[in-house]
Amino acid sequence: MLSMIGMVGGLILLIVLTMRGVNLLIAGPLSALFVAVLSGLPLFPQMVGEGEVNLLTNYMGGFSGFITSWFPMFLLGAIFGKVMEDTGAADSVSKWLVGKFGLSRAVLAIVIACAVLTYGGVSLFVVAFSVYPMALSLFKQANLPRRFIPAALALGSVTFTMTSAGSPEIQNWIPIEYLGTSPYAGWEVSIIVAVFMAFFGYWWLKRMIDKAVNKGEQFESRATDPQMTDRDLPHPITGLIPLLVVLAVSFIFHDSLGTSALILALLGGVITTYLLNMKYFINLGKALTDGTIGALIAIGNTAAVVGFGGVAKAVPAFQVAVDAMTNIPGSPLIGGAVAVSVIAGLTGSASGGQVIALPLIAPHYIDMGVNTEALHRTIAISSGALDSLPHNGYVVTTIQGICGETHRAAYGAMGAVTVIVPLIGLTIAIILFTLGLGL
DSSP, X not given: OHHHHHHXXXXXXXXXXXXXXXXXXXXXXXXXXXXXXXXXXXXXXXGSOTTOOOHHHHHHHHHHHHHXXXXXXXXXXXXXXXXXXXXXXXXXXXXXXXXXXXGGGHHHHHHHHHHHHHHTTOOHHHHHHHHHHHHHHHHXXXXXXXXXXXXXXXXXXXXXXXXXXXXXXXXXXXXXXXXXXOTTTTHHHHHHHHHHHHHHHHHHHHHHHHHHHHTTOOOOOOTTSOOOOSOOOOOXXXXXXXXXXXXXXXXXXXXXXXXXXXXXXXXXXXXXXXXXXXXXXXXHHXXXXXXXXXXXXHHHHHXXXXXXXXXXXXXXXXXXXXXXXXTOOSOHHHHHHHHHHHHHHHHTOHHHHHXXXXXXXXXXXXXXTOOHHHHHHHHHHHHTTGGGSTTOHHHHIIIIXXXXXXXXXXXXXXXXXXXXXXXXXXXXXXXXXXTTTTO
């Protein structure tokens, strides 16, 4: 009982501290300590036998493991964003987009840019780094409140593209291993749900922004913002080509190199930006330095949350919660969706929710004769809902590390489009599959 109180209480504490703006390098370990103490988990490796669970080892294992896996992508992603910003390529592309879409559709331009990159196989984190400079420029030109930038980036990245049929993101690929399906499983329903999430999410986000503008909110510049002056800008084509290079290289090498393809893709993007726009650099050294610092802050914040998940998964209450979630009576689609959603919420990870739940529920549901394509799509969509609570790594990185906003200011809109919209989409998917569509 105490372990369950500790796990749930630790999660609530982490969310509350995050929303109050406490540094995640403090909030993460503090919340993990709360979980460990109430669960009776030893604090140090010296207090247990070799290889046994303890607070320090499990926390730092999750923390360092995430950095080991993702630091090159974070670093190159941040540098790519900064060189696009420093050369003026981001401003040039944003002005071109304004000319095509108009200032009234600046938000739509951002969502589309993120969607194209995400569906092209570029990592969610990297998309945020890459598109943010353009988003900032567009919001400034349109005089829109900058606190909505994280929501615009997220709508195009972690909703209708991340979990849709055919998406190269891992949230669409993990179920294949356990269900024997394909990336296009349940594509008929997936199209309907994706279209709904895209249109409804955009309508809702635009409505929130318009409401804020009508109340007098506007864009507020900061000293750290790149200055949009009358400086000469590169041609929009030389700004778009680096983005296309990232997309193309990522797509070509995704199957053979997996996430490592992003290293080649982003390096190609940085080099292409330099070669095409070198005469437009203001201060290349500063851009590289700022990108490096930004990457360290972003990955540190995210790793702090992943470390918390490493401790939460080690306490007895977590297994109790997993057993309860994976044995929900009734429709297997509902049971699978609830199991993956709740576990994703506890760990702050969509992929984590799938990897933990699928080995337990997949064999059982397959033996029951459940349609694996419907289960695949339902689980994929459900993983992208409660995972986006305030402590989620992508949420933290995008709001604080990349956009420099506070959770108090930015999470309301972001939570609406990344939690509520996918939950409604999940409900639609289950209803359609239950009615036999696509089966």
